[in-house]
Every structure is written in structure tokens, then in C-alpha cells.
Amino acid sequence: SQTIHQWPATLVQPVGSPLSLECTVEGTSNPNLYWYRQAAGRGLQLLFYSVGIGQISSEVPQNLSASRPQDRQFILSSKKLLLSDSGFYLCAWSGSVEQFFGPGTRLTVL
């Protein structure tokens, strides 16, 4: 069966510091991978998606970037965090239509 992991689970970072969130998927190959941000009262916002290694599409121009160095690894990064980057970050994978989410990373930028 397929599983998806995210770490860290929680993170508190100062404004201006760098960020690296990691997502890995097990039990499937060549999945589509997604990064979402969920802010209170604002629903799920798609940030990036990837259909293969090194292929990244950005949905919203912002302070974040994504990379896919391996088939089942997806990384979300920032060089300098902003207060507005706080939120719940979710990674998801898809083999066809349905998407399956990881446990999420709660990021607080102070």
C-alpha cells in the first residue's frame, strides 16, 4: 500500500530564516506530487505540482520554491521566510484523479 510522509510535523521559524520541508511517497512510482498551503479560513491553496523529476509548475508566485530531486521526493523551500508564510503545509500524491494527503507540517513564522 502507498504511504506519504512529511517532516517535520511542526516548525517555528523566525522571519528571514530559510525553510525546507520534505515529502516522500512509498509504494508507488511516478506519482504526481503537490504542495498545498492551508491557512485558517482560507481553504486549501495549491502552491506547486510536479508530474516528474525536475518538472515543477507553480500556481501562485510567492516567496516559496519547490524541487523534485527524486521520483518520490518533493521539497518545499524558501530562502527568507515572511510572516505570511505561516500555515499548514500539505503534500499530496496522485496516480490518477484522486489525491492522497500527507499528515502536514504546521509552520509558524515569528
Next chain:
Amino acid sequence: QKEVEQDPGPLSVPEGAIVSLNCTYSNSAFQYFMWYRQYSRKGPELLMYTYSSGNKEDGRFTAQVDKSSKYISLFIRDSQPSDSATYLCAMSDSGGGADGLTFGKGTHLIIQP
């Protein structure tokens, strides 16, 4: 007009009641419809997936899609306190899923014991 509308709630019902959760949408190209359940501080969990119009049943859960009205519903029978969560509808016009899903903002459901 927002692409997917969902009443945020909270919706509070007594245990054992039938719950009806709904979403409306504006994009007639949507043809894949999903319902997710999200417990506090957890990732969303896929509950139901339907394609095009019609009904789909899974245990106590029934998903209904009316494409002519651009309206989808999730019914929960014999509701339990463990059903208390936020329910998100999601939809897509792309069978391959490469472009992601369009989500409603979620309805917070509370089942009172």
C-alpha cells in the same frame, strides 16, 4: 463569484441524525468530484470519489452529484461523534489530476453525543 462554494458552518447535529453537506460550483467543466474528511491538525482523508452525475454509496456515506444544477452533496447516516470533523469538497476537470483539485473551504461538522 468563487469557483466552489461551501458553507463553513459550524453545523451541529445530535448523534444518530442524518447529515447533509453541500457544495455548489460554477465551472461546468468539472466532472470529477471528491469529498475529504479532515480532523483537527491532520491531513485530509479521501472519503468518496464520483465521476460525472449520479449517486455513490459507501457504508454510512452517500455522495450525490447533480451536474445540471452544479451541486454536490454528501450524506452521512446514523452520524457518530467520531464523524465530527471538517468536510472538504473537491473537484477537477482533468482526469489525470496533474493540475490539482479545486477545493471548497470546508464545513465544520459537530456531532453532539
